[in-house]
Amino acid sequence: MTAVVPGRTDHVVVVGAGLAGLSATLHLLGAGRRVTVVERDMRPGGRAGRLDLGGYRIDTGPTVLTMPELADEAFAAVGDSLYERVELIALHPAYRACFADGSTLDVHTDAEAMAAEVERFAGADEAAGYLRLRRWLRDLYRVQMRSFIDVDFDSPLSLLHADLARLAALGGFGRLDARIGRFLRDERLRRVFSFQALYAGVPPARALAAYAVIAYMDTVAGVYFPKGGMHALPRAMADAAGDAGAELRFAERVTSLERSGQRITAVITERDRIPCDAVVLTPDLPVTYRLLGRRPRRPVRLRHSPSAVVLHAGTDRTWPHLAHHTLSFGAAWRGTFDELTRTGRLMSDPSLLITRPTATDPGLAPPGRHLHYVLAPCPNTDIGPAAASWGELGPRYRASLLAELERRGLDGIEAAIEEESLVTPASWHADGHAAGTPFSAAHTLFQTGPFRPRNVVRGTENALLAGCGTTPGVGVPTVLLSGKLAASRITGRPPRRAVRTRSAEAIRATASMSEIATKEAPA
Structure with a gap:
């Protein structure tokens, strides 16, 4: 039988309004709990954030949405619907794969x-x-x-x-x-x-x-894309939570937790003391353990996933061979993974994810402009360049990435850039992510399932963890599930799949209309 938080759990404070925290909030509200959400940023989203830059609306986190029924399950907990709040567009193809030999494959x-x-x-x-x-x-x-x-x-x-x-x-x-x-x-x-x-x-x-x-x-x-960008998902979840009675407190940083014996009795912020019966903590593990004042004992130190350099580029042109998501593979393969996970070197022959969200939603950029997101995996700061070195390394790596993109058919890309933002492991480190990676602990055998950092905390009976660092793990679907699993520890309700999901045919119909509109839009 799954362990459940003992005692009263009437009022729960959720720390962090990312996808995990919002999922936990909706499931807790649906079980009759009073919920206060405390978020350090000005808006919801966490890793799934939004950057507004010169008229470009940039998703700063994940760009791929799969298993939308898991998000809808959270909405359904409060009698709401993802599909009524967010227009989801099914992507056809889901990806376009481009290989070093010049061949291409559309992934349907x-x-x-x-x-x-x-x-x-x-x-x-x-x-x-x-x-x-x-x-x-x-x-x-x-x-x-x-x-x-x-x-x-x-x-x-x-x-x-x-x-x-x-x-x-x-x-x-x-x-x-x-x-x-x-x-x-x-x-x-x-x-x-x-x-x-x-x-x-x-x-x-x-x-x-x-x-x-x-x-x-x-x-x-x-694979789906929400109209308005990936940030539309956490924004809709926060709106649904607010409508269902949650208190949402933005731009308020949690500084400490008040404790009495084995229970957290209050969450202390920069400007308030919030009494609680239970707390769900969703920041990255180092931040969470610092708030708790303890970390679990592990026989071996956690190994972290590779990090990434991300170039967000708003441009005055685009390149027709790019799909919404394009996988641009280098010739190297096994050697690339050795560089990323063993030797700690930057990829000598990179494989890249290039996302062009304006292919599906032109409204994310000014009229006649285009948005490109280039993700280059790189070693984390445990085995690769230290966070402090990226101040000098970042601009040089940006130049090499643009040169590589030019070689791969994105001719004139550097001259086409009007607005840009470069994100490096130093950026992730500054946000509190361990080892300078947004992808948290790697899913090795002994960091998966019951061997992954648990969502319960030894010595603290009413604190739960949610997010990519705990179970089930990294990725939008699993992070949404982590919030539900944390909530079930509080409510005693067994985590079970919702049966109310929108039909694939309905989503495909939406996609078809969007495709027609996109084809008719001027390039």
Whole structure:
């Protein structure tokens, strides 16, 4: 049985109005709790923030939305609906993959469309292999979601159930790269279904095959974009929470927690004392442990995921070969992961994610202008350049990135930039993220499931953790689940999946209308 906070839990203070904190807030409100949300920034979002720069509306955090039903589940807890508050657009293709040999592949989440694209790209045998891979990914997802992701663990013994054997039978404890290779022989295709391991902070050659569940979310379940940008999601969640009775306090930093024995009795901010019966803490782990005045004992120090350099560029032109999301792969692969996770060097032949949100929502930029987001994975500050060195290194790396983009067909990109923002590991470090990475602790075997930092705190009976540093882990879907799991520890309600979700057909219809509008808009 899952441990539940003992005693009164009538009033809960949630520290942080990011996706995890807002998810926890909505689930707590739905269970009849009074909730106060305290956020240091001027607006909700946390990592999913917004930067307004010269008329460009820039998402500062995640750019990929998958599994929107998990967000809708939080809205449904208070009788609300994600789909009534946010216009979601299904992306077709979900990604465009561009390879060093000049070949391109559009990644579709529809089975028939993707099989046809794979056959065009690599032949009929690979198309058949893709369909077998798709079935395996779906089976893997079903087993993991119900028993390993959307669940609270109290000890490693919680793993001992029938689905552990099912996961083993599916090959979940083998290596990701090798397992994908059983279905696909083309090395380029294998990259498309294994690069997601980088989100988990582990190279595909060393990652467990179980992490292919992330590829399921990206390549099978569908990729979406909220009109108005990704920040529209936390903004809508905050509006729903406010309408349901939550007190939202922005621009107010938490400085300490007041304690009586094993209970937190109040949250202290820069200007107030807020009494509480329980608290949900969503900042990055170092900040959370500092507030608690203690950290859990671990036999081995936490290993962190690689970081990233992000260039946000508002431009006076765009490049037609870019989709909404474009994966630009270098020729190197295994060596790239060694640089990111072992040697601590910047990628010598980078693989990049280029997002062009104005391809779907032109209103994110001034008329006739375009917004580009270039993400280059880089080593975290534990193994790579220190945060202090990025003041000098950042501009040089920006220049090398732009030169590389020019070589890859984005001719004239530097001259096209009107507004820009460069984010480096120093930026993440300044925001309080351990090891200068927004991707938190890596999902190694002993930092996953019951071995990941728990959402309960030893010696503090009414404090819960939520966010990417705790269970289930990194990524928008799992962060939303972390808020729900933390709430369930307070309310005693078992975490279970909502059944009320919008049909895929309805979302696809919205996407079709958006595609027509986008095609008719002037370039």
